[in-house]
Amino acid sequence: MSKNGSKKxxxxxxxxxxxxxILRPFLGEVELLELEYDSKKRIDxxxxxLDHSSPIYIESQLGCSDEVHFEKVKYLIETNENESGTFVWIASRFKEEYLVAIEQLxxxxxxxxxxxxxxxTLQKGYTTTLNKLNRxxxxxxxxxxxxxxxxxxxxSIVKQWGGLPLGFKDSTMSAPNFPLYSTSPEVMNSYLLSTLRKEIPHLLNVHRSKKLTVNSIVFxxxxxxxxxxxxxxxxxxxxRLENEWQSPLFQRVVSQFKDVExxxxxxxxENRVVFPILDLDNPREKVExxxxxxxxxxxxxxPTIYSL
Incomplete structure (x- = not known):
């Protein structure tokens, strides 16, 4: 997805x-860890x-392969710091020039x-489903x-280049580690996002990339x-109320919380409803x-916000 990629x-x-x-026939056993990973690279x-303990990078687009997405795939390959890697480019169809360029890469x-x-390639017609969801x-x-x-x-597979040797294991790939002792915003926010994605997955914005070095994380x-x-x-x-013209709805949210015990x-x-968090010494317990x-x-x- 490009920097300005659509919600679809x-x-x-x-x-x-x-x-x-969905990807198992092409990649074997995989664990898809995170969307919009790395705020700089914005890996889709x-x-x-899991067979090779090797990273997987997926770049997707709903249209035909283009220069913007090719440059993104190229950048991911060139900046990969691991011992190995699998790079997947999904599009509705591929122009031959990009297949040639990928082979050269x-x-x-x-x-x-x-x-x-x-x-x-994505099956024809699936964008209809995505259009309906997008509304x-x-x-x-x-x-x-x-x-x-x-x-x-x-x-469907168009082409595959290269491969990982049988029995190969990438020693640089490891699961995220959140130190129990660290209180830095980046470490605590990383653990916070990881926990929210497991506990509140239905709030879709918790799956999006966030700037972790600041104190406030906005969803x-x-x-x-x-x-x-x-x-x-x-x-x-x-x-937080972002637009004053929705003050009546904001007041409905306020009333809803006043009715909850x-x-x-x-x-x-005036424009916020605030819920204090107990200031625990243990960072992990505080996040949880x-x-x-x-x-x-x-x-x-x-339910109140969406009751319109």
């Missing part, structure tokens, strides 16, 4: 990430080849380390994608006029407590 592409990547079996889907970089590159509210997207009868996309509610903010340094979670403390400000509180906030706020 994000939805498509979200479907892939939650259904790694970052994962791991392989010849250049496969001399240094084992890599595999795949060009996959829906985030909770409805989640419900549809996770329904047992939801039709998953089908991929879109899926409704442009409201945001959720978590600030571990300030020990607070907040619902299972929050110890709620602070009502913040996650539980945030889930409670989301469960109350989202």
């Amino acid at each position: 592409e994000y939805i498509f990547n979200f479907i892939l990430q939650r259904n790694p079996q 889907i970052y994962g791991r080849d 392989l010849e250049l970089h496969a001399r240094e380390k084992p890599i595999k590159i795949l060009a996959l 829906q509210k985030d909770p409805d997207i989640w419900n549809h994608v996770n329904h047992s009868e939801f039709v998953l996309p089908k991929l 879109g509610s899926g409704f442009s006029d409201f945001s959720f903010v978590i600030n571990l340094a300030a020990c607070e979670i907040a619902i 299972n929050f110890e403390t709620v602070i009502y400000e 407590m913040a996650t539980k509180l945030f889930r409670k906030v989301v469960d109350v706020a989202i």
Whole structure:
């Protein structure tokens, strides 16, 4: 997905990430770890080849292969610091010039380390499904994608270049490690995002890339006029009104929380509803407590926000 990629592409990547079996015929056993991984590289889907303990980088687009996405794939290959890597480019169809260029990339970089590159195409007509999802509210997207009868996309291989040797293991690939002792914003926010993605996956914006070096992490509610903010340094979670013209709806959210009794403390400000987080000494426990509180906030706020 390009820097200005559409929400449809994000939805498509979200479907892939939650259904790694779609890619199994081409990649074997995989774990698709994160969407929009690395705020600088903005890798659409970052994962791991479980057989080789090797990183997987997936770049997707819903249209025909183009220069923008080729340059992104090229950049990912050239900046890969691991001992190996699998690079997947998904498009609706591929121009021959880019297939030739990819082969040249392989010849250049496969001399240094084992890599595999795949060009996959998305079945014709699946954009119709994505168009329908794109018009829906985030909770409805989640419900549809996770329904047992939801039709998953089908991929076909155009070409594969290179490969990883049988028995090869990449020693540089490891699971994320969150030190128990660190209180730096980057480490705590990394652990926070990882925990939120497991505990509140239906809030689609928790899966998007965030700047981790700042104190406040902002999550879109899926409704442009409201945001959720978590600030571990300030020990607070907040619902924030972004546009004054939605003040009546904001007041409905305020009223909803005033009717709920299972929050110890709620602070009502002009454009924010604030929920304090207990300032625990253990960073991991603080993040886990913040996650539980945030889930409670989301469960109350989202139905009201989307009740229009």
